[in-house]
Amino acid sequence: MVTGIVSTIGQKCKRCYSCVRECPAIAIRVEGGQAVVITERCISCGHCVKVCSQGAKKILSDKEKLMEKIIPTKKAVAIIAPSFPVSFPNDYMKFPAALRKLGFTKVMETAFGADLVSKLYTEYYEKNEGKTIISSPCPAIYNYIEKYFVDLVPNLATIVSPMIAMGRYLKSTLGNDVEVVFIGPCVAKKFEYQDDDVADAIDAVLTFTEIKELFVENNIVLSELENEKLDPPYSYFGKSFPLTGGLLKTANITNDILEKEVIIVDGKEKVEEIIKDLAENKINSKFIDILFCEGCINGPAIESDLNYFSRREKVIKYIDENLSKVDKNVWKSELYNSRDLNLERKFTPNDQRRPMPSEKRIKEILALTQKYEKQDELNCGACGYPSCREYAIAIAKGLAEEDMCLPYLVEKLEQAYDELKETQTQLHNAEKLASIGQLAAGVAHEINNPLGTIMLYASMLKKEVETKVGKTQSVDDIRMIIDEANRCKNIVSNLLNFARQGKLKITSVNCSNVITDIVRIINNKPEFKDIKIQLSDFTTVNSIEADVDQVKQVFLNVISNACEALEESNHKFITIKLTNNEKFIIVDVVDSGCGIDEDNIKKLFTPFFTTKKIGKGTGLGLAITYGIVKMHKGDIKIESKIGKGTRVTIKLPIKNSNHPL
Numbered sequence: 001m002v003t004g005i006v007s008t009i010g011q012k013c014k015r016c017y018s019c020v021r022e023c024p025a026i027a028i029r030v031e032g033g034q035a036v037v038i039t040e041r042c043i044s045c046g047h048c049v050k051v052c053s054q055g056a057k058k059i060l061s062d063k064e065k066l067m068e069k070i071i072p073t074k075k076a077v078a079i080i081a082p083s084f085p086v087s088f089p090n091d092y093m094k095f096p097a098a099l100r101k102l103g104f105t106k107v108m109e110t111a112f113g114a115d116l117v118s119k120l121y122t123e124y125y126e127k128n129e130g131k132t133i134i135s136s137p138c139p140a141i142y143n144y145i146e147k148y149f150v151d152l153v154p155n156l157a158t159i160v161s162p163m164i165a166m167g168r169y170l171k172s173t174l175g176n177d178v179e180v181v182f183i184g185p186c187v188a189k190k191f192e193y194q195d196d197d198v199a200d201a202i203d204a205v206l207t208f209t210e211i212k213e214l215f216v217e218n219n220i221v222l223s224e225l226e227n228e229k230l231d232p233p234y235s236y237f238g239k240s241f242p243l244t245g246g247l248l249k250t251a252n253i254t255n256d257i258l259e260k261e262v263i264i265v266d267g268k269e270k271v272e273e274i275i276k277d278l279a280e281n282k283i284n285s286k287f288i289d290i291l292f293c294e295g296c297i298n299g300p301a302i303e304s305d306l307n308y309f310s311r312r313e314k315v316i317k318y319i320d321e322n323l324s325k326v327d328k329n330v331w332k333s334e335l336y337n338s339r340d341l342n343l344e345r346k347f348t349p350n351d352q353r354r355p356m357p358s359e360k361r362i363k364e365i366l367a368l369t370q371k372y373e374k375q376d377e378l379n380c381g382a383c384g385y386p387s388c389r390e391y392a393i394a395i396a397k398g399l400a401e402e403d404m405c406l407p408y409l410v411e412k413l414e415q416a417y418d419e420l421k422e423t424q425t426q427l428h429n430a431e432k433l434a435s436i437g438q439l440a441a442g443v444a445h446e447i448n449n450p451l452g453t454i455m456l457y458a459s460m461l462k463k464e465v466e467t468k469v470g471k472t473q474s475v476d477d478i479r480m481i482i483d484e485a486n487r488c489k490n491i492v493s494n495l496l497n498f499a500r501q502g503k504l505k506i507t508s509v510n511c512s513n514v515i516t517d518i519v520r521i522i523n524n525k526p527e528f529k530d531i532k533i534q535l536s537d538f539t540t541v542n543s544i545e546a547d548v549d550q551v552k553q554v555f556l557n558v559i560s561n562a563c564e565a566l567e568e569s570n571h572k573f574i575t576i577k578l579t580n581n582e583k584f585i586i587v588d589v590v591d592s593g594c595g596i597d598e599d600n601i602k603k604l605f606t607p608f609f610t611t612k613k614i615g616k617g618t619g620l621g622l623a624i625t626y627g628i629v630k631m632h633k634g635d636i637k638i639e640s641k642i643g644k645g646t647r648v649t650i651k652l653p654i655k656n657s658n659h660p661l
Contacts, residue, residue: 004039005060005190006048012056017404019048019057020384024272025148025352026394030384030401038399041352043147045140045292046187046300047268059187059301062204063214070179070204071103077174078104079166081184082111082235083242083297085318086304086311087208091222092318096230098220099183099211106231110182113166114238115335117343118250120159125287132278133287135247137161139192140292141271142347149279150349160198160345162241163189167201169338179203183211185299188292197345207301233334234326239319242296243312247289261286267294357396365392369408378407447488455485504547504631506656511544511551511585512537512578518556519576528563531572539580545656550628557621558589558648565593565646584634584651596640604638632656 015033027041028048035056037048049057070076078099085092096107117137124133136142136157145152160168167180181204182189193202206214215222240246244266263285265274271292277283293299297311304311366388371377377388383404385391394400462478512535519533559574566572569592577588596604605626629636633653640646 004037004042005044005187006037006042006046007058007060008035008037009056009058010034012054014054014056016053017382017384018051018053020400020404021381022047022051022268024268025144026399028384029399030404033403041147043140043143044188044191045144045268047292049187050300059207059209060190061210062181062190062206063210065204066181066206067103067214070181073177073179074105075177076104076179076181077106077108077170078181078183079108079110079113079163079170080230081182081186081242081296082109082114082239082318083185083299083302083311083315084183084208085314086297086306087185087212087302088222089304089306089310089314091225092314093227094222094225097225097228098215098222100228101220101225102214102218104181108166108170108231108233109235109239110162110166110184111235111238111241112233112334113162113164113169114241114247114250115235115331116165116169116238116338116341117159117162118238118247119335120343121157121247121250124157124159128286131155132283132285133157134278135287135289136345136347137241137247138291139186139188139195141290143188143191144271144292145275146347146350147352149275150351150353152275152278153347153349155278156347158344158346160201160343161192162238163192164198164201164345165341165343167193168341168343171201172338172341181206184208185296185302186293187300197348208303209301212303232330234322234331236323236326236328236331239315239322242315244291244295245289246295262289263287264289266291268292354397354399357393361396362389362392365395365402368402369405370411380407382407451485451488455482455489458482458485504550504656506545507548508543509546509548509551510542511555511587511652512539514548514552515555515559515576515578515587518552518559522559522563531563531566531574533559533574533576535576535578537578539578539585541580541585541654544585544652544654546632546652547628550631551652554625554628554650555587557625558650561621562589562591562593562646562648565591565595567593569593580654583655584653587650587652589648589650590645592645595642595644596638596646597642598640601638601640605636 013034015030015035017030017035019035020028020030024045024047025041025043027038027043028035029038030036035048037057046059049059066076080095080099084095088095099107114137121135132155134141134145134152134155134157136159139161142156145156163182163184167182170178170180180202182193182202183206185208187207190205192198193205214220237246237250240249243249245264248262248264263274263283265271265288271290274283274288274290278288294308295312297315298308302311306314366372366377369388371388379387381387383391383400385394385400388405391400391404395402458478458481462475462482465474465478515535519535522528522531523533559576562574566574571592573592575588575590577590579586579588604622606623626636629650629652633656635649635651637649638646639649
């Protein structure tokens with residue numbers, strides 16, 4: 001049983017979805033913001049390791065197994081991938097010495113295993129007429145086919161990889177008790193050596209990354225070591241296996257550019273394309289030489305800063321330096337002596353495909369992220385999937401979460417921010433109103449008594465002066481005192497109303513009737529005689545649960561303000577529209593007045609703030625209105641533009657949950 005090769009380091013995963021985007025097998029599911037590898041779906045290609053900028057992907061390590069169980073046996077043999085000059089470009093001939101210092105008794109080329117299987121590929125190619133053959137040295141490829149393109153499993157060449165071939169060769173020549181350790185750039189090899197069909201060949205697999213870590217942990221510095229040769233047997237053209245087309249070179253299969261029977265494919269994108277085309281019978285070539293990476297020189301654990309071309313050049317240089325040193329007679333003899341070695345294997349379908357969801361289900365999932373029409377699908381790829389539809393399909397298959405759509409999350413975040421900002425504003429206003437309310441109650445109480453005295457004695461003095469001298473300037477002055485005292489009395493009355501907020505007497509209130517009565521009163525006021533008020537009632541609800549007196553005050557304040565805003569307007573027009581939804585009665589009061597400056601709109605519910613002329617208002621009307629509406633668990637908003645008029649929208653709940661009738 002193969003264990004999970006790649007896993008996620010939770011604390012490092014930053015929800016970037018790069019691994020989701022790049023995984024060819026859709027084997028990564030985001031759970032709670034963490035990109036979790038689904039073991040049974042993973043093909044161990046290691047591509048997610050390459051693309052993860054945070055280092056949040058962890059590869060199953062055999063370091064502990066090597067140092068604690070294999071090295072102590074004194075029978076550890078290292079077989080190194082022919083791409084090792086790429087990983088150790090300046091000291092690659094010192095690499096064997098470093099491995100021996102680590103504890104390996106022998107260090108050999110895995111490439112000899114490529115020489116062993118090359119003849120089989122030549123024979124396989126020649127005898128399988130009329131069948132498209134897919135090469136099988138790359139475990140990521142055959143794993144991908146076994147799990148997601150099961151109909152292509154019979155097309156896989158039933159030949160072991162060079163690693164397995166070399167492992168079986170060593171077990172047969174050195175004894176089964178020898179511990180064979182493969183060292184290379186491939187993550188998928190960790191999967192392959194545990195595969196039940198070939199589990200007899202290799203005892204551990206380490207990447208170049210792991211070996212470098214072991215060198216550091218054991219104070220092994222390559223630059224301080226001498227150049228050393230590898231142990232025989234030496235490979236011939238098998239050294240070219242890590243290069244694209246290397247298998248064909250080793251097997252002496254032609255790969256001329258005009259040769260239609262042979263196709264060479266490397267790299268994730270091309271691999272996905274050709275396997276899909278093969279599954280759909282769009283390709284009829286006889287042989288497909290295929291590697292998941294761009295050659296093994298670009299494996300996920302190659303551990304090299306060189307670019308592709310420099311890597312290729314390093315391997316070719318190594319081949320040129322060592323090919324002429326190989327004694328072909330000895331090489332042929334080793335191959336001949338291994339003629340009875342079993343280098344075949346079988347491949348078994350392991351179908352991991354999940355059923356395609358219905359079109360109805362896909363549309364339901366798309367709707368969750370506000371995608372109802374084709375034009376709503378941005379296909380931005382931020383979720384890690386190539387399109388919104390693919391993302392919805394992944395959710396339906398249980399391979400993705402609903403909170404992976406970045407544009408939708410940004411929109412939700414903006415909405416949440418706006419709601420939070422509004423809530424903070426409301427809380428600030430509520431705290432301010434509460435403080436001012438306490439102050440207002442005390443001030444009103446203290447002022448009422450002396451104010452009553454002033455009004456009483458001013459009235460008595462006015463009568464006395466009128467009786468003695470008639471209408472004079474003194475009478476007008478006294479009348480001014482009385483008028484101003486009355487104005488103070490109104491302010492005090494408003495302060496008391498403001499302070500008493502919080503006490504509701506809930507009854508059934510017909511908002512339409514309340515507003516109709518207020519409009520009738522306003523129409524009878526001489527100062528508002530030129531104003532036309534249009535009332536439209538579109539409600540389907542007759543009444544709400546509210547405090548009738550306070551609701552009257554709300555609408556009286558708002559409609560009166562609208563009328564006063566029309567004082568200098570040529571067109572004096574007010575529309576009042578009543579509508580409702582399931583929860584609220586909504587009243588829109590729109591005037592054609594002078595409008596309110598944007599900066600002042602934020603201050604309108606602040607006590608004692610007013611835009612009216614001196615002597616025309618106290619600045620308490622809207623503050624009181626705001627408090628009443630909020631006590632009813634409703635909402636009030638004001639929209640206005642200078643010269644365009646003002647819209648006040650009041651929402652009052654139909655049912656008052658705190659005060660059931």
